Amino acid sequence: MKVVGIVFANLHERNIPELTADRTVGSIPFGCRYRLIDFTLSNMVNSGITDIRVATQYNYQSLMDHIGSGKNWDLARHSGGIKVLPPDKQGSPGHGASRLETLKSIRDSLSSIKADYLIMADCDGICNIDYSAILQDHIDHHADITMMVKRSPLTGTLGNRITLVESDENGNITGLARQPGNRSEEYDIFMNVAVISGQYLRLILQEAFSRDYHSLTMDIMMKQIGNYVYRVFRYDGTFAFINSLQDYFSYSMKLLADGSFRHALFGIPERPILTKVHNSPPTRYLEGATVRNSLVADGCCIEGVVENSVLFRGVHIGKNAVVRNSILFQNDRVGPGCSLNYLIADKNAVLQEGCVLSGHPLKPFFIAKSEVL
Secondary structure (H helix, E strand, O other), rough: EEEEEEEOOOOOOHHOOOOOOOOOOOOHHEOOOEHHHHHHHHHHHHHOOOOEEEEEEOHHHHHHHHHOOOOOHHHOOOOOOEEEEOOOHHOOOOOOOHHHHHHOHHHHHOOOOOEEEEEEEOOOEEEEOOOOOHHHHHHHHHHHOEEEEEEEOOOOOOOOOOOEEEOOOOOOOEEEEEEOOOOOEEEEEEEEEEEEEEHHHHHHHHHHHOOOOOOHHHHHHHHOOOOOOOEEEEEEOOOOEEHHHHHHHHHHHHHOOOHHHHHHHHHOOOOOOOOOOOOOOOOOOOOOEEEEEOEOOOOOOOOOOOOOOOEOOOOOOHHHHHHEEEEEOOOEOOOOOOEEEEEEOOOOOOOOOOEEEEOOEEEEEEEEOOEOO
């Protein structure tokens, strides 16, 4: 039995335009040393999937630099391993392409994959999951597609940005929806993880080309419910959607405030979240530095106060500067005497001496890449 993983690196970037102007969703930094794609790749590798294809559209230079040969995930292999797949020339999807359009755009590359089953996953979900259970459920029920779902109310920014799945008592899918009937109710929410049989994937790609279909759920599945075996697999563990800048900020802060959330992601010894290893010098804490309840990566230099914040590699906090409830990306510079609160600064941002900026927990102040204030 051959199982191949398909990772969609660009999907949902319209939900977080601030962080995806120059990178894929999969390349978004998280938790002071990781990228969002690290969770998906690690979940696959920890589930025994060692043949992985990463489907991209554009802005994938930083993604390729991060993945490299795949050695940090034990994917530098002669057989299988990891491959980044840009779109084929004639099938290039446009901005914000769907899952089906992305599959169509790499059809030539997929044609060489003779897999029995494919596990497809996006990069907008943060979780630590063993995919073996959904794969076995898919095989046991001879399903064509099995969708991983989580029962949840539509809190925060979920709303119109997810797929709601309806099913019967046997787990067979009976309907799919984009709009909730009542936001106060709980729904089975598609976690953007699915298992599809290889033979069925080849069939629907052929149909999608001939009929110019664009959506896997609305154009394919909704029209074929009852004709093929579509199932749900319910997951009740920790899972977080990154559907907006607010979500990104909230879950980053949750890493600092909620030990159970942090442990569910990073505290499972047999399922470590793997990432690219950098040879950076240790962080320096100079005279006057104070750091409380924060995640600080290697290579930083801190002369001021850092509280309840996330600092990526190479961040410099100047003398008498105060940084609270903030996320600073790689190589950011905070000048002496600055005061920052509820802020996200993309990489290489420079905040000059005495700068005072404050956002709100529900609307953090955002500074673009390489911006100087």
